[in-house]
Amino acid sequence: MDDHELAEAVERGRAIQDRFEALGYARLVDAVAGYPRGSVVLPDGSVVVGYPSIGRLQSLAAGLRRHYSGPFWAEEKIDGFNVRIFRYADTLYALSRGGFVCPFSTDRLPDLLDPAIFDAEPDIVLCAEIAGPDNPYLEGHPPQVTEDVALFVFDMMYRGTSEFLSQDEKMARIERYGLPSTRIFGRYLPEDVEPLRKLILQLDAERSEGLVFKGEGDAGRAKYVTGWSNVADIELCSDQLLELPPGYFTKRLLRLALFAREHGRLADPELERSLGHAFMSGLTHAVERSQTMGRVGVQFRCRFRERRNAGHFMRHVRATGGHRIRLAENTPRREGEYWVLEFERVLERMTGTLATALAGASQFD
Amino acid sequence: MDDHELAEAVERGRAIQDRFEALGYARLVDAVAGYPRGSVVLPDGSVVVGYPSIGRLQSLAAGLRRHYSGPFWAEEKIDGFNVRIFRYADTLYALSRGGFVCPFSTDRLPDLLDPAIFDAEPDIVLCAEIAGPDNPYLEGHPPQVTEDVALFVFDMMYRGTSEFLSQDEKMARIERYGLPSTRIFGRYLPEDVEPLRKLILQLDAERSEGLVFKGEGDAGRAKYVTGWSNVADIELCSDQLLELPPGYFTKRLLRLALFAREHGRLADPELERSLGHAFMSGLTHAVERSQTMGRVGVQFRCRFRERRNAGHFMRHVRATGGHRIRLAENTPRREGEYWVLEFERVLERMTGTLATALAGASQFD
Secondary structure, three states, rough: OOHHHHHHHHHHOOOEEEEEEEEEEEOOOOOOOOOOOOOOEEOOOOOEEOOOOOOOOOOHHHHHHOOOOEEEEEEEEOOEEEEEEEOOOOOEEEOOOOEOHHHHHHHHHHHHHHHHHHHHOOOEEEEEEEEEEOOOOOOOOOOOOOOOOEEEEEEEOOOOOOOEOOOOOOOHHHHOOOOOOOEEEEEOOOOHHHHHHHHHHHHHHOOOOEEEEEEEOOOOOEEEEOHHHHHHHHHHHHOOOOOOOOOOOHHHHHHHHHHHHOOOOOOHHHHHHHHHHHHHHHHHHHHHHHHHHHOOEEEEEEEEEOHHHHHHHHHHHHHHHHEEEEEOOOOEEEEOEEHHHHEEEOOOOHHHHHHHHHOOOOOOO | OHHHHHHHHHHHOOEEEEEEEEEEEEEEOOOOOOOOOOOOOOOOOEEEEEOOOEEEEHHHHHHHHHOOOOOOOEEEOOOOEEEEEEOOOEEEEEOOOOOHHHHHHHHHHHHHOOHHHHHOOOEEEEEEEEEOOOOOOOOOOOOOOOOOEEEEEEEEEEOOOEEEEEEEHHHHHHHHOOOOOOOOEEEEEOOOHHHHHHHHHHHHHHOOOOOEEEEEEOOOOOEEOHHHHHHHHHHHHHOOOOOOOOHHHHHHHHHHHHHHHOOOOOHHHHHHHHHHHHHHHHHHHHHHHHHOOOOOOOEEEEOOOHHHHHHHHHHHHHHHHHEEEEEEEOOEOOOOOOOOEEEEOOOHHHHHHHHHHHHOOEEOO
């Protein structure tokens, strides 16, 4: 993107100038010159293009029939957060979906992948999910990451283009550079509903989030999640019942019902108990926290290699989460090679509503 | 209310002139001259005052402590709809909460109560709940009404005043005229938390909706529902997940968690399964209806003594529910002494969302 275009976008509020240590950059908060929201313009004018959102199928058989007429790949969907990793002036950075340099992900990149690919292809951008219990954004994590965080590459592109490398090109690089990647289950055709049904039920039993389908050629992408992932999301977030948009819960309930009906899990007592438990465990925990602590909040813990990156992260979180963030005492603190950061996001509506209810106030419907 | 006041209220849109057969009346859609919304002005200027809304306690112990310093009565809360019954020009009428003459309730009054009290006290207004499986408004009903509908008187007042008769005056009339009434469990003091806890747990086991507390003297009213009633409401309405305001579900989930925590039902697997079942049964039924019928709807059935009242009722429902109402074929039809009306309220958002999902469309979050 040339300087003039960028200056005009900044002027119109469609791009915002930002900085992370030595790197000055602009992130697009709206589409500009054909680049989507979340794209980032680097000092040399090159662009790390925003990662597109992927439509979600709610019916496996009908969805595949409608979206694909030719071959597509099925890969595992990982319950983490999306980053785009690039190298600029000899430094690796990780961008969040919105186009911020993420201080946490950037700090941890040396632990998470071998950067050799960037020596061979300096303009490459790796699209990856970072997931695990010690992440600063999400409460959920995939079953295969039991501590800290791990990284799963699932797409590659070059700066300046929104086109991804083909599946073959991507798989060749994953192998050549030993990159950690999402599981690739294989190449399917639209009529392969039965093998894919078996696969999604196996992933459901493994407590995986689900599948992403990637069409060959011009065919697009789509995702399809397990029934279990809906229950897990509700369980993790039921203590945030009043903070999240109501659609958070209603969409997951509908998806779960559609999954149960399509895959023969109707009136399954174990599924019903899990769903009831998902709501009750978070909510009764919230009531308990309200009674014992006087507030309801979500705890986060994550590790940094560099203390200054923990500082960058906390400034970023405070700028976006404001006074709802409470740092733990004595944080960040040294633990082995790392700096451990612990903080809480206070749930203000849950805190207020429960305090009022427990004080004996009456409510008018 | 004098003619001038009423004319001005109508002029300002705070009252609406309406008619039910021979009775012309005005219903207040806003407070007028000290009378609340839902009050009805009769041709002689007398007013049937609107029934007040009652605050809901979310904590039994703290709520009683906060709301009462002296004695109060505990009565059963019935899962039905509120009517006010009065006599005018030798005819009995039943008003809905909003101040409409309800054609269904008015039609059925001769079946539901002995009108002798109106001979003795022509100005009396009986406040009652009408409840049962064959009602045209609600899906739920109390366990003790297994067919048709029944009526439960719980308050009395005279026209022109919003003051209720005292508990003693009310109980004397219920007994003298053999009126059907809600169960009155007795007179309690704010320190009687333990007996009331036992009572609410007994009602929970009986699948009753809960309690209404009525303070003596100046002390006010409050209601407190069983944990079960929240699960029952969710079960009855989960097929309306996208039609009801999201607060419908979140409020009940929170109340259930508060009930579970206060009354020691934490991590109760039976409660969890019931809650999960409550969501799943309605939703999977909705998916099934979408697949088989192409639409999702709620079925109602009720009986009328007079065919013309069924007509009045359907005109009223169409005026408020519009094209979402589908009459069954051959309705109303004669069954014994009654005219049976059957209709369906179509749930447009559920119908549309499920049709799209089942057709294989993808959804962007």
